[in-house]
Amino acid sequence: MLRLLYILTLTVCCLPLIPGLGGVLLSAVSYLPVLGLDEPNIAGWQAMMAWPGTVVSLKITLYTGISASILAVLFTFLILQACWGTKRWQRIEKWLSPLLAMPHVAFAIGFAFTFAPSGWLFRLAALFSGETEPYHWSLVQDQYGIGFIIALAIKETPFLLLMSLSVLKQMQVDKLLTVSQSLGYNRGAAWFKVVFPQWLPKMRFPIYAVLAYGLSVVDVAMIIGPTSPTTFAVLVWHWFNDPDLQLLPRAAAGAISLFLLCFGVLLIYRGFEHVIVRFWQNWQFSGSKHISLPGKQLFNVIALVPFLMIPVLLIWSFALRWRFPDIWPTRLSTRFWEQESSHLVELAINSLILGLVSASVALIFAIGCLEYRDKYHKSVPQLVIAIPMLIPQLSILFGIQVAIYMLPGQWHVPATIWAHILFAFPYVYLALDGPWKSFDQRLTQTARSLGQSPFKAWCAVKLPNVLPAILLAWAVGLSVSFAQYLPTQLLGAGRITTLTTEAVSLASGQDRRISAVYGLIQAFLPLVFFAIALTASRLADPKRRLAKQTEQREINNEFVRTKPHY
Template identity: 40%
Template structure:
């Protein structure tokens, strides 16, 4: 059964992606028999290119996606290089888990609360010293340049890249490299860039590509922070897929194919840029110049990283305050009256959406964890070396834009009589949950000292008994933590829930996005806060359960 685990995982994992791409590309070229498309046609492409707002949508997509990825990466590299030995570095490490647990939609709604013309930041300077007795007529949210969307993406993706960088630092023995360079007289920043960065960048390349692909095709955050006339390309695709005129499916499929091409071209261009920078920097890396200490950069990057993390924390706090606000008039900084009326009135909706979110998330995370543990256990028993190709395959749903294959996946679900079912929702969420579970658990599983296993085998225990009585207790903390990460990823899914659920299942995420477009910030704050709290509770349980079980076992408490 263990030997079949990798094949079964890849089948469950990659088959929907491949079928989804085919199911999207065929209608893009006129092949969709259910709607009368029986022959090759470019009508959908002609109608797409005739759309008057296509150029603006493309510009908005490229600027927000590429700029946010570049800023997130530059901020992470600059902060780690200049502040690795400072207290701010350790402080940010402690804040990473809570920020990662907050879904994208919750960050977007909270950020909109902060930077809106009537938001918290404007209230702090109104009416004095700004003189604004009424909210200023400034497009700070849904601005035509997509700056609010870019900022929201940086707030969410910078912690993810920082976490991936921390894992790469551990894998490449960065401390040893840095110590050797410092002993040769190199300044801290120069030593880090010349010796550590070339070693860790290959380790974080795939996460960078995943961030780039997501930023170029994000829908949920764009619905809240991006302009609407025209919106980014991914939102345009969703709008056409949901159009009552079924002939627009062909245009939507063509636009989804264009979105896929844009993401592929962006990743390819980024890779070419990496090669060019590597060639140009080779002489500088080996010229022996020690460089300065970089002390002037540390305050700048500390302030920038702290500001980004502060925005994320204030977003959560803002949602909490709005959810209990009864009367909060402009320009009051705090509500003049608080109440739980918004929570009480939404009781039935909260229960329905919360139960759906909980059941789908737990099922997807549990299935992903079982499959990943089975694959890793088979790898250890069969002595199979870790394969770089498998990592690329695992990243496939993260590198392919969701809007580019979910429509085809929905067509597949219709043919299998699964469309709009709970099983289809879990299966679709599993596509995005499994990569994160594998990435978070694989290092801990592979790094477990093999001597424990050999000692148990020498005492006569079977491999199965060794797994249940030795490995599983020792790896309980990382397994639960990986499951919590998978649950958080499931909670954040918006597009997969829309396409696979067929509108029959509402979750906290779909409700939060729908309510964010309305005028009632209190109700939107309720659902966004719940969406943020649910993954945090999962992380608390993942940390607390092993601590409780192993409170009398000091050695097991230390295993991470």
Template identity: 50%
Template sequence: MILPIFYIFLVIVCILPIAPGVLGVLSASLSYMPSIGLSTFSLDGYLSALEWSGVSHSIFLTLTSAFVSTFVSCIVAFAILQATWQQPVWKKVEPLLSPLLAMPHVAFAIGFAFLFSPTGMIARLLNPFWVFEFPVIINDAANIGLILVLIIKEVPFLLLMSIPIMQQLQVDKSERVAASLGYQRHQIWWKCIFPQWLRKARFPILAVIAYSVSVVDVSLILGSTNPPTFAVLVWQWFSDPDIQLQPRAAAGAMILLLLCLLLIGLHRFLEWGITQHCRHWQISGRVGIRLPGLSLFVSLSGIVALSLPIMMLWSASQRWRFPNLLPTQFTLRFWESEWTTLFPVIADSIIIAVISSSLALIFALLGHEYKLKYRWHIPSILIAVPMLIPQLSLLFGIQVSALYFSSDSYWLWVIWAHVFFAFPYVFLALDGPWRSFDQRLTQTGLSLGKSPLQCWIKIKLPLLLPAILYAWAVGISVSLAQYLPTQMLGAGRIMTLTTEAVALSSGFDRRITALYGLWQALLPFVFFSLALFIGRHYSRRSHLNSTTRKVMSNESINNKSQHTHS
């Protein structure tokens, strides 16, 4: 009876808030907010939002940046798989995916700006040879910088999500059969593997679409400013001090949700056309494109890797004039002067991330165990709703609901919001290991008289500990990257590295911005490295213990046989 009770608590904490989130923003968009004196339904909020100057251009920027970044990310991810999967180089690519994914979007956006701004490192390197004006891709009108950052960050996510998919597709068998018909490797991948991969990668692609449509923090750093993307515009409406204008912000959040659903519908239509309806291209001969997947992966990894030393240089520079390649003077003055302010922010970020990730991990473990024992669970699509719906479209209703319970419990609501948004990632990170676990091991333990809890602790936990630690690190990384939940549920009273980095990136001193961005980038690496080290150390020790037991058992058998013979 204990497991069903905990599962009900999981549903209350991680699933049910979706309903007040959607209903709250929907009623507010219809100007029904009795708490501020609006008690009649109307469409004034939608009219006000659509009449805003430049709103159509903002919507266009959002749709184009989301569509282009998602489309290019899918092609690049497939190109990397085409060039490296089941090849020797894949053993070098796979370990790099977690560090690339661990880099928070905000930290990478800051490093990307330091690299590609008109006075950034790339412009400094090209200055002696470049005779034209350096192109502006930071805060440009076409959102090129935003699109590039989204692509670089989304490709590792799609690759990581593709690993269990590729293991299910039995690529080696498809290659052998198609090769016997005269097809080359790149032709086999386009004709046979791509349609299957596209269909099975539907959920990760939908998550990428939802994030690209609703991204605010990265858009504030790299996106166009006049007008901004629609998500940023809606966030500005939410931040308006006039509370009577909240219906306009809620209407904007609903429009943002509709834009997300529109792109999701477009993706489903294209997927259906490619895999079901227009299949003539699959039988149109031995035609296929050999994409430079490995060079693309090296380029993306190189840009991410360069962002860290650039931020380190900026944080320790006293004077760095353009076009000098290195600062003319170095100093630790900013580290020393900012440490008294920075340390509490780091401490708060770590506390929130560890608590929220630990709770999300406990809920995920309970969810998977309940699913195995009772053969029933909440549909995965419902668990993934926080990943598939723009955060702004949920947070406003959740924020209003939280005010009815307690208006000043900011820490409680921020931690709960981080649990709410980290839980789907942690749950999905554990899905593959839980599916692959051999349940006969547990059944053997039960047949020997052990209780279910003892079997879980003695058998299942040691075998799945590396996966559990990895999921915990994923939850911490997701929590450290949360911007909107911290701002809205914390009412601006709780400062984390993400909120401070975004605030400082808008025209503040580059050296202090680099300092906050550097710390935000380092913390996920620390936790991922810690999880990897503990997991490997525990696995190695378990292997040594099992080997020692086998050796001792063999020696005991040999001694007994010798004693019997004598």
């Protein structure tokens, strides 16, 4: 059974990528017999380079993606060095799950409503300055992409913090700090010169994922990114949606260029990491032993921004009349909720079906692969985890879309479900990898030595211990599925609509009140499932049950002791 699950996982995650890669490569060389393009040529590449904004879009993509990733890594390290091992870090761990649960699209809509020229930030500023007209500058869709960079950095920092948990535990940071401080280094210098050179290489894969996402994101860039010109990923997406199908080679060439751009940036980062950690090491043992680094209150700011989006979206969803510079709407109404209620139910059902199916299948695949690794000592190939997280979605999905169109029949529903499983599986697998490694296999071996079958031993001993992690991983898979925009749009062929696809399309210029309604519901669904998972995991925690049993036993013993004996 485990071997079958392992093979099925590799098949689902790898096999469809072959026709997908072939589809995008053939399209890029203008070989699409279905459209009458029978002779390979480089017309698509020429059309891409001839587009007036291509070079500028590439520059903006590099600038915004790299800057946002650097800021996210910097924020993460500053928070870790200031809070790790303190009571503040325990509070941070509790807030990571709800921060990660908020989809990028909902966060982007709330960010736009807060930092737009007529948003809450500028309304507060006008309250003190006396301005009566909206400001002429903002952090939303600004030509320099400053707001886009800040939004991506804030949204990716909780992910890097979560990935740092297992890394720092493996490094035994407390012992490193103790030895460093015994040699005269203060906390800041110890983190910068001792912990950082070891932490950065171990965080290579999560940083790769943040870099790739920042360079290739479409939905967030469409809402708050620069518009004149746009980032290269958004430009390629517009080319895909061009009604003239003869221009598909240009879009395919753009998709391959986006992949090469991401791959090149990741190689450059790998070289940069090697230089500062392995090659140029003087800074690690020279200079001052006393370094003061900020960061104690940084997480409060990063956590405040996403949580501020919820009340902003809620108020906008009920605002009927809200003139600048009023802090509060002059008229409130439920009209927009009533207007969209029937459509919201349909979209929520579609999102839930896709999310439940894809997250559950991804969870089964992840558990099967982890159990296969424990039994046969053979892990899932890193490419299975890396491809969905590191390769731009446009580069994968366009080729798969072309390949699907060549098949007889309608495949948009299974293709969409497959895409959600593909992108949810790596996150579910990584969420379970740490708990599976930390589980003591001798417990199940003891159960089997007492006569239990492997399955009964697993259910009776291992499952109660890893159940909290399973529930949280399932919630992570749901959250990833809820946030998928490009897979649903491309492979769904416009026939499958979810809260995310509608929220992105409405945020591009429709009524703010309706956009707020969709953004609020999209943010609410993952939070509900994370709350359910957290509550269930606490109730299912064997340590909690054992503590309750011990407490009850003490109560019973106390009752017996105090009872008179005759």
